[in-house]
Amino acid sequence: MMRHDLIVIGAGPAGLSAAIEAARLGMDVAVFDENARPGGQLFKQIHKFFGSKEHHAKERGFRIGEDLLADAEKLGVAVHLNATVMGIYEGREVLVKHEDETVHAKADAIIIATGAAENMIPFTGWDKPGVIGAGAAQALMNLQGVMPGKRILMVGSGNVGLVVSFQLLQAGCEVAAVIDAAPRIGGYGVHAAKVARTGVPFYTRHTVVEALGKDRVEGAVIAEVDDHFQPIPGTEKTLDVDTICIAVGLSPMSQLADTAGCDLVLDRKRGGTVPVIDEYGETSVPNVYCAGDAAGIEEASTAMILGRISAIRAAEKAGFLGAAEFTARADEYAASLSKLRRGMFAPQNKGRTDMTETDEGYPLSKSLLAHGFLEPNEVSAFPCATVHEVGVHPVIECTQNIPCNPCQDACRFGCITVGDDIVKLPVIDETKRCTGCGMCVASCSGQAIFLVDEAYEPGYASVGIPYEFVPVPKAGARGHALNRAGAPICDAEVVSVKYTKAMDKTVLLTMKVPAEFASEARFYRD
Amino acid sequence: MRIKQHPIIDDYGKGAQISFTLDGKPMVGYEGDSIAAALHAAGIMTHRYTAKRHTPRGVFCCIGRCTDCVMIVNGQPNVRTCITPLEEGMEVQTQYGVVNREQWEADHQ
Structure with a gap:
């Protein structure tokens, strides 16, 4: 029997954060x-995270993972791998299958941070090789360096479906379409927009009805759905794909809380059956906590804070943290958490379809929700996306209230302000000078900032775009500018390619386009 | 197919090329590959055939949870190939039910 002050189950963002916090105490x-x-x-997450500095915003997920592991190692946290916890029993005793043996361990407190499992939808042929989960696609391409397929259908337009679609494009795969049975795209508009501008079509109100092929996927049949999500006969379309990727949500893995005897509740806003918890993540079983996706589906950034909150509570109860210090930290973490739990994608707004405008009162783009891109007349409703001054300046196509503010910190000249409430849309100060350094472009986790100079040369404008593909075109290259929908609209010449270490692999690619396309050209292709 | 160049990831931490066999045929992979990754890179999609309906299965969740990708590895059936590291000289076999093809055919004569 091993005895510890605290047992943490799961070494993901919530679990590692909890362990680090507790070990520090x-x-x-x-x-x-x-x-x-x-x-x-x-480690599968190669995109930049949202939030603010305290939430590791604009850092790529795998770097955050590396930092957490380094902290855990420095503090001497024992992370037992290949160690499956099979149950939690009376007296906070856990049974662990480690390699070929079974061991018992006991602690004064347990934090369950087991994360989530992917949801699946059954359809004809869904068991064929070539139908994979979105997490599988990430494991193959981002961990193993293997392309999941050549041409992929993405089923699901939540953040996972959108982020993984973009990552598939980065890995050199084609994405034939992103479909969703819902009438609107589920994830962040900026995640959809960066996929749409490369030319990937979005089909909302569509589902996959069949995976074609004998021994592997050789095509996919999709169809429009009615208001009850049933396929409408006669609307079928066949897509030429070799892979169907499923990203239809996550469910909390709360089984261990069940074995511990915790009260459970079916809570759709939290993604399924979850333990009943208090503000510190403590379940109905004293000293057994649940943190992160296992307690309710959210982002990794919230999971990290939730892990810390449970850890300080456990530490306080066990005498490792004084009451005053506990209260101070708990308040600090609660404030940090509440910054992230705001805006139209916050857990309390999950499933809402009645929002028509931003907090600022600007009309939400219908096209962004239906097709993944902003229509020109919709963009013009947003001041941050439509500054017209002489010289280069940022155009920020940030049109939904998402908790994120790295653009504000990125500009050394104070051009961009988000303010204390980080879900607010950025405001551009036209009196401040923009030098075209591109730091804001690289800092935007949504890749929604462009640098535009309407009067670059007589008759020509320059448009700087975030570019995260290889090969990176060289200055002097000629190709086409694509609009927000991914359609080629005019000839373009790459005039500069800027990359610094601080930009963390987001290249500022500046192209010259005829002046009349300055507010339309948003992507470049050879 | 392997990703030759990636805009964000510089290094997948792969080591030397190693040899293994699939149903007796020589194959190559790299240190650091999972068995499934090496097979996927070589275009192999079918890892097993189900016992009842004899339909093909391959990688599905790729995190060791769904068990769709299990194969016979060094004589041991039901090995989750997506989370099992590839090793030099491994003998990997397509799994039919819970046995290899020869055994399956002998059992179903």
Whole structure:
């Protein structure tokens, strides 16, 4: 029997954060994870995260994972891998299958941070090789360096479907379409927009009805759905794909809370059956906590804070943290959390379809929700996207209230302000000078900032875009500018390619286009 | 197919090329590959055939949860190939039910 002050189950963002926090307070912590590698799903996440600096915004997920592991190692946190916790029993005793043996461990407190499992939808042929989960696509391309397929249908337009679609494009795959049975795109508009501008079509109110092929996927049949999500006969379309990728949501893995005897509740806003918890993540079983996606589906950035909150509570109860210090930290973490739990994608707004305008009162783009891109007349409703001054200046196509503010910190000249409420849309100060450095472009996790100079040369404008593909075109290259819908609209010449270490692999690619396309050209292709 | 160049990831941490066999045929992969990744890179999609309806299965979740990708590895059936590291000289076999093809055919004569 191993004895510890705290047992953490799961070495993902919530679990590692909890373990680090507790170890810093002097607790003896053991972490068990069933996987061969720690980090949960963080190492698959190669995109820049949202939030503000305190939430690791604009850092790529796998870097956050590396930092967490380094902290855990420095503090001597014991992370047991290939260690599957099979149950939690009376007296906070856990049974762990480690390699070929079974061991018992006990602690004063347990934090369940087991994360989530992918949802699936059954359809004809869904068991064929070539139908994979979105997480599988990420594991193959981002961890193993193997392309999941050549041409992919993405089923689901939540943030996972959108982010993975973009990552598939980065890995060199084609994405034939992103479909969703809902009437609107589920994830962030900026994530959809960066996929749409490369030419990927979005089909909302569509589902996949069949995977074609004998021994593997050789095509997909999609169809429009009615108001009850049933396919409408006669609307079928066949797509030439070799892979169907499923990204239809996540469900909390709350089984261990069940074995511990915790009260459970079916809560759709939290993604399924979850333990009943208090503000510190403590379940109905004293000293058993649940943090991160296992307690309700959210982002990794919230999971990291939730892990810390449960850890300080456990530390306080066990005498490792004084009451005053606990209250101060708890308040600080609660404030940090509440910054992220705001805006139209916050958990309390999950499933809402009645929002028609931003907090500022600007009309939400209908096209962005239906097709993944802003229509020109919709863009013009947003001041941050339509500044017209002499010389280069940022155009920020940020049109939904998402908790994020790295653009504000990126500009050394104070051009961009988001303010304390980080879900607010950025405001551009036209009196401040823009030098065209591109730091704001690279800092925007949504890749929604462009640098435009309407009077670059007589008759020509320059448009600087975030570019995260290879090969990077060289200055002097000639090709086409694509509009927000991914359609070629005019000839374009690459006039500069800027990349610095601080831009963290987001290249500022500046192209010259005929002046009349300055507010339309948003992507470049050879 | 392997990704030759990636805009964000510089290094997948792969080591030397290693040899293994699939149903007796020589194959190559790299240190750091999972068995499934090496097979996927070589275009192999079918890992097994189901016992009842004899339909093909391959990689599905790729995190060791769904067990769709299991194969016979060094004589041991039901090995989750997506989370099992590839090793030099491994003998990987397509799994038919819970046995290999020869056994399956002998059992179904």
